[in-house]
Amino acid sequence: MNRAVLFSALRGPLFNGRMSETQVSGVEAILDEWQRRRLTDLRWLAYILATAFHETGRAMQPVIETRQLSETQNPSVDTAIARLERAWRDGKMPWVKRAYWRKDKSGLSWLGRGLPQVTHLENYAWAEEATGIPFTKNPDLMLAMENAIPVMFIGMIEGKFTGKKLGDYFDVDTEDWFNARRIINATESAEKVAGYAKQFHSALLTAHAAATEVRIPPPPDIEPMPPKAPDIVLPSPGARGNLPPTPTFWAAVKQLFSTKG
Numbered sequence: 001m002n003r004a005v006l007f008s009a010l011r012g013p014l015f016n017g018r019m020s021e022t023q024v025s026g027v028e029a030i031l032d033e034w035q036r037r038r039l040t041d042l043r044w045l046a047y048i049l050a051t052a053f054h055e056t057g058r059a060m061q062p063v064i065e066t067r068q069l070s071e072t073q074n075p076s077v078d079t080a081i082a083r084l085e086r087a088w089r090d091g092k093m094p095w096v097k098r099a100y101w102r103k104d105k106s107g108l109s110w111l112g113r114g115l116p117q118v119t120h121l122e123n124y125a126w127a128e129e130a131t132g133i134p135f136t137k138n139p140d141l142m143l144a145m146e147n148a149i150p151v152m153f154i155g156m157i158e159g160k161f162t163g164k165k166l167g168d169y170f171d172v173d174t175e176d177w178f179n180a181r182r183i184i185n186a187t188e189s190a191e192k193v194a195g196y197a198k199q200f201h202s203a204l205l206t207a208h209a210a211a212t213e214v215r216i217p218p219p220p221d222i223e224p225m226p227p228k229a230p231d232i233v234l235p236s237p238g239a240r241g242n243l244p245p246t247p248t249f250w251a252a253v254k255q256l257f258s259t260k261g
Helices: 003-015 021-036 042-055 077-089 121-131 139-143 145-158 179-185 190-212 247-260
Strands: none
Touching: 003 021, 003 190, 021 042, 021 145, 042 145, 042 179, 042 190, 121 139, 121 145, 139 145, 145 179, 179 190
């Protein structure tokens, strides 16, 4: 994939003409993981990128839930909890059935962290089992890029978040950009994320085509070959019966007759 072409194609439609250093590094990290896993369906990659784009508010870096676009760093857990309480009270989160962000008996909150927002203790638990990273002891470890990347890929490819996976919506016979949102969070923001994914997919196709374009070099100068010498046929060593007798033979015959005479 021609990454220079990819970033040129992404800046305009998705990043308002300019990408920050952290946005670029975030996309690069996802591309690196994609290539490391030797995956091939660009629709999967497009939807992974679109999910990170949406879930992080275009930051393309692991964030804590409720982080605002104007904030240069993650808010504290307590600040995020207070924001979620207000939003839930005001009816702005109709898809949420229980207040997962409230601290448990150990004082830990299982609010969203990461590239897709990993919420609920059970999701931190499978992520810990899959990666060996102790998320259930310290959920803020999900805010490190090197930890968030494998969790996102495993969760979306294997269906760990909701039971739905990328292969359910993108395969040889299927292409469902809208319902692919069920991999993360039912159909909340499904139309919006589908739009982002299609834009990422278009940019990826352009970058892929640029990388695989066949360039045929001009033919080298060819010098004329010298004329071929005529073939020389030598007699076979076993074909002496076809050759005239040698002088030695005639000398032997002459000697034989002269002796008898």
